[in-house]
Amino acid sequence: MNLLEMSIAEPFRRFFDKAMIFLPNLFMAVLILITGIVLGIILKSLFLKAFGEIGIDKFFGRLGAGEMMKKGGVQEPVSALLSKLIGWLTALIFAGIALSTIEIPAVEKLVDKLTHYMPSIVIALAILFIGYLVGNFLGRAALIASVNAGIKLSGLIGKAVRFTILMLSATMALEQLGIGKETVIIAFAIIFGGAVLALAIAFGLAGKDIAKEFLEKKIKGEEKKDEIEHL
Amino acid sequence: MQEAAIDYESFFLEHSVVPFKLTTPYHGIPGKGSAFKIMFEIAKALNVKACAVVDSDLRSIMPGWIDLLIRPVLKAGFDYVAPLYHRHKYDGTITNSIVYPLTRALYGKRIRQPIGGEFGFSGKLAKFYLTKDVWESDVARFGIDIWMTTTAIANNFKICQSFLGAKLHDPKDPGKDLSEMLYQVVGAAFDLVETYSDAWKQTGASEAVPTFGFQYAVGLEPISVDVDRMIEKFRLGVKELMDIWAKVLPEETAAFLQKIVERDKEEFHIADEIWADIIYNFAIAWHKKTVSREHLLKSLTPLYIGKTASFVIENRDSDAYAVEEKIEQLCKVFENKKTFLAEKWQ
Numbered sequence: 001m002n003l004l005e006m007s008i009a010e011p012f013r014r015f016f017d018k019a020m021i022f023l024p025n026l027f028m029a030v031l032i033l034i035t036g037i038v039l040g041i042i043l044k045s046l047f048l049k050a051f052g053e054i055g056i057d058k059f060f061g062r063l064g065a066g067e068m069m070k071k072g073g074v075q076e077p078v079s080a081l082l083s084k085l086i087g088w089l090t091a092l093i094f095a096g097i098a099l100s101t102i103e104i105p106a107v108e109k110l111v112d113k114l115t116h117y118m119p120s121i122v123i124a125l126a127i128l129f130i131g132y133l134v135g136n137f138l139g140r141a142a143l144i145a146s147v148n149a150g151i152k153l154s155g156l157i158g159k160a161v162r163f164t165i166l167m168l169s170a171t172m173a174l175e176q177l178g179i180g181k182e183t184v185i186i187a188f189a190i191i192f193g194g195a196v197l198a199l200a201i202a203f204g205l206a207g208k209d210i211a212k213e214f215l216e217k218k219i220k221g222e223e224k225k226d227e228i229e230h231l
Numbered sequence: 232m233q234e235a236a237i238d239y240e241s242f243f244l245e246h247s248v249v250p251f252k253l254t255t256p257y258h259g260i261p262g263k264g265s266a267f268k269i270m271f272e273i274a275k276a277l278n279v280k281a282c283a284v285v286d287s288d289l290r291s292i293m294p295g296w297i298d299l300l301i302r303p304v305l306k307a308g309f310d311y312v313a314p315l316y317h318r319h320k321y322d323g324t325i326t327n328s329i330v331y332p333l334t335r336a337l338y339g340k341r342i343r344q345p346i347g348g349e350f351g352f353s354g355k356l357a358k359f360y361l362t363k364d365v366w367e368s369d370v371a372r373f374g375i376d377i378w379m380t381t382t383a384i385a386n387n388f389k390i391c392q393s394f395l396g397a398k399l400h401d402p403k404d405p406g407k408d409l410s411e412m413l414y415q416v417v418g419a420a421f422d423l424v425e426t427y428s429d430a431w432k433q434t435g436a437s438e439a440v441p442t443f444g445f446q447y448a449v450g451l452e453p454i455s456v457d458v459d460r461m462i463e464k465f466r467l468g469v470k471e472l473m474d475i476w477a478k479v480l481p482e483e484t485a486a487f488l489q490k491i492v493e494r495d496k497e498e499f500h501i502a503d504e505i506w507a508d509i510i511y512n513f514a515i516a517w518h519k520k521t522v523s524r525e526h527l528l529k530s531l532t533p534l535y536i537g538k539t540a541s542f543v544i545e546n547r548d549s550d551a552y553a554v555e556e557k558i559e560q561l562c563k564v565f566e567n568k569k570t571f572l573a574e575k576w577q
Contacts, residue, residue, distance in 0.1 A: 155471050
C-alpha cells in the first residue's frame, strides 16, 4: 500500500463504506417521514369528517371550550384543532421512527428522551384541557345554583369553583411533567388551605351577624315564604 | 211528585270501613311518572275500560270528581279527560305562563290545565302510553303530566276536560326546589316539542275542547306573595346570568332585561311579547343544544320569577275573570309568534 493510496484512497473508501451503510438508512428514514406526513394528512381529514359527523364542536361549545379559544385568539373550531393535533402527532411519531433509523447515537439519544417525555406532555395537555372544561361547567353550575338560591355572592362562588378546579388541574399537569413535584403539591396545599382559612376567617368576622340571624331563623322558625303553587 | 224526587236508596248506601289498598314493590327512578307507569300496567293487565288518577295531597277532592273523570271515557267515548279547576289567581304560574300557552299554541287544543295532576283516560290510551320508552327520563318525575296530555293530543286521541271545582291541597313541601321543578316540567315540554315537531308545525289555530261538569264559583284561600324578594332574585339573575342568556336571547330582549332591572317596583313589567320570545328562544336553544340543557333551563328560573312578579303586580286588583282574560291574551301572543318558532326550528 503506497502513501497515496493510504492518505487519499483509504479515507474515500471508508467514507464510501459508511455512506453505503448510511444512505439506505437515510433513504428509509425519508421514506418513513414521507409516509408519516401523508398518513398524518389522511388521518387529519378522516378525523375532521368524523368529528363533524358526531357534532364535537357543539359538544365542546356547550362546555365553553369555543369561548375559551376565542378569548385566546383561536378562531378555528375544536374539530379542526383536534384533527390537526392527530395529524401532527402521527407525523411526529413517524419522524421519531425515521430519526432512529439513521442510527446516529446522539440523535438516537435525543429521540429516546423525547419519546419518553412525549406521553407526559400529551397527558399534561389533556389534563389541562379537561380541567378547563370541567372547571367551566361546574363553575357555571355553581353560579346558576347560587343565583337560584338568591345568594348575593353568586358570581364569587362560581368563580371560586372554577378557579379551584383549574388550579387542581394545573397542579396535576405539572406533577405529570415532573416539574417541581413536591414544590407544586405543597404550593397547591398552601394556597388551597390558605384560601379556605381566609374564607373561614372572613365569614367568621364579617358574617357573624348573618350567622346569628341564620341561626335565629333556624331556631325560631323561618320568615313567611311565598305560598304560590307553581304547577 | 215530592216522593218521586227523593231517592231513599241513597240513605242506605253502605260504605266499606276497610279501604282497599294495593301495594307493589318498585325499583327504578322514584317519582310520580314511575307510579303512573304502574297504574298503566295494572290498567293493561286488568283490561280496564277507563281509569282515573288523582294527586295524593288533595283537600278538596269530592266523590263526584271520579265520576267526572271516568264518565266522559265510559259514556262519551273520550280517551283523555283533563281537569279544569278554579284556582287562586296567583296559583299555577308555570301552567299559566309557560305550559298552557305553549301547549295551546303548538298543538291547537285549549286544555286549560295540561299539568293539573288529576286525569281520566281510556284503557286504550293507557296501553298506548306503555308503548313509549320514556320511563328513564324526566317523564318519570314531574314531567309525566305534560307528557300524558301532549302525547294524547299529538296522537289524535279524543280529548276533553271536566270541571272539578276548587283545587285545594296540603301545603307544599318547602324543600321542593323551584328550579328543579321548572327544569323537569319545561324540559319534558321541550322534549315533546322536539318529538312532535311534525305534528305542531302542521297544526293551525287553537280550538276549544268539550268540557264536562257544571261550572260554579268557589271560595279560595288567600295567598301571600313577596314581590320585592321576587324582583330581587330577578335582578340577581340579570346581573350574574346575562352571559348565558346572551347566547340564547336576541339582542333586543337581552337589552330590555338589562333596562328593566333599573325600574321601580310599580313600573316593573315584562310584556307578553317579550315573555313569548324568551320561551321560544329557550326552546330553540334546547333543540340546538346551544348551552348545556340543564344549565339552560335552570338559568330560566330568575326570568320565570321576574315574569311571575310582573304578573302579580299587574293583577293585584284584578278579579279571576280579568286574570283569565290576561292569560288568554298571553296565549294569543304565543299563537301569533308560533311561525317564528317554526322558522327557527331546523
